[in-house]
Amino acid sequence: MIQCWASELDTCGTRQTGEHIFSRGLFNRWKTILVRGFPWCLSDPVEVGLNKLTANILCDRHNGRLSPTDQAAQDFMTTIEETARLEKLRTKFPNRKWTSRRWAIEGNPLERWFAKTSINLLCGSGARSAWPLKGPAQTRPPIHMVRATFGHHGFDEPLGLYAAARVGDRTGPIGHVGCGVLLDAVENPAACYFEFHGFRFLFWLLDVPIPQHLSPLEFVEDWKGLQLIRHIEAIRWERNSVLSQAIHFEWLGKNPPNRVKGTRARACTES
Numbered sequence: 001m002i003q004c005w006a007s008e009l010d011t012c013g014t015r016q017t018g019e020h021i022f023s024r025g026l027f028n029r030w031k032t033i034l035v036r037g038f039p040w041c042l043s044d045p046v047e048v049g050l051n052k053l054t055a056n057i058l059c060d061r062h063n064g065r066l067s068p069t070d071q072a073a074q075d076f077m078t079t080i081e082e083t084a085r086l087e088k089l090r091t092k093f094p095n096r097k098w099t100s101r102r103w104a105i106e107g108n109p110l111e112r113w114f115a116k117t118s119i120n121l122l123c124g125s126g127a128r129s130a131w132p133l134k135g136p137a138q139t140r141p142p143i144h145m146v147r148a149t150f151g152h153h154g155f156d157e158p159l160g161l162y163a164a165a166r167v168g169d170r171t172g173p174i175g176h177v178g179c180g181v182l183l184d185a186v187e188n189p190a191a192c193y194f195e196f197h198g199f200r201f202l203f204w205l206l207d208v209p210i211p212q213h214l215s216p217l218e219f220v221e222d223w224k225g226l227q228l229i230r231h232i233e234a235i236r237w238e239r240n241s242v243l244s245q246a247i248h249f250e251w252l253g254k255n256p257p258n259r260v261k262g263t264r265a266r267a268c269t270e271s
């Protein structure tokens with residue numbers, strides 16, 4: 001029998017896909033990831049090979065319909081790697097006059113990729129306890145989260161993607177990737193968190209606001225004191241009080257059309 005966490009949405013396909021929990025297209029960037037918060041790595045992070053993180057959790061039809069979100073994730077990774085490369089270059093030559101660079105990212109498909117990957121992590125890695133929003137079974141996500149992940153509607157606040165940041169934070173180094181699940185007071189999954197090259201994101205799964213003090217802010221030292229920003233609009237870098245580069249995020253219904261102008265990741269060129 002096919003196992004598919006989207007089976008409540010509509011008819012499943014005919015094949016089990018052996019879904020990679022992280023998109024296969026990201027494997028040429030990273031080989032391993034530090035994972036924490038699951039039953040097999042509750043207290044200490046465990047380094048896991050990405051190609052080993054697979055599970056029978058989606059059918060071919062639903063897996064295929066989510067593949068556009070993989071491109072959004074790849075575009076975002078390309079962008080943050082390019083910003084890191086440029087900052088390193090500009091740090092080397094601090095007195096040179098640099099053109100400020102602007103990058104544009106579509107937020108909604110990126111948020112759907114984080115949602116899909118969070119659901120994959122929880123369904124595929126053995127979440128410690130039940131889904132908090134009463135899915136059709138304890139091992140399944142609730143239908144409104146499934147529908148939002150497939151783009152049928154947005155994620156109702158406070159659910160959704162949060163950036164974790166503080167003013168003056170340095171990004172990088174390139175290479176570190178990590179993720180994990182955090183549990184609420186009764187040990188149900190409350191969120192999945194992700195760290196990519198110093199950029200930190202959290203996908204919040206509950207319909208109650210994020211508390212002020214919460215894991216991983218408790219158990220990941222670096223996250224203490226970070227501000228969580230839902231649907232972040234921009235990340236900026238300044239050098240000598242002048243804008244060096246900025247990533248702008250476009251969100252449906254939030255940014256007026258054409259307000260955000262910037263280089264798309266795949267089209268970027270040397271500054």
Ligand SMILES: [Zn+2]
Nearest residue numbers: 004012059062
């Ligand atoms: Zn399916």
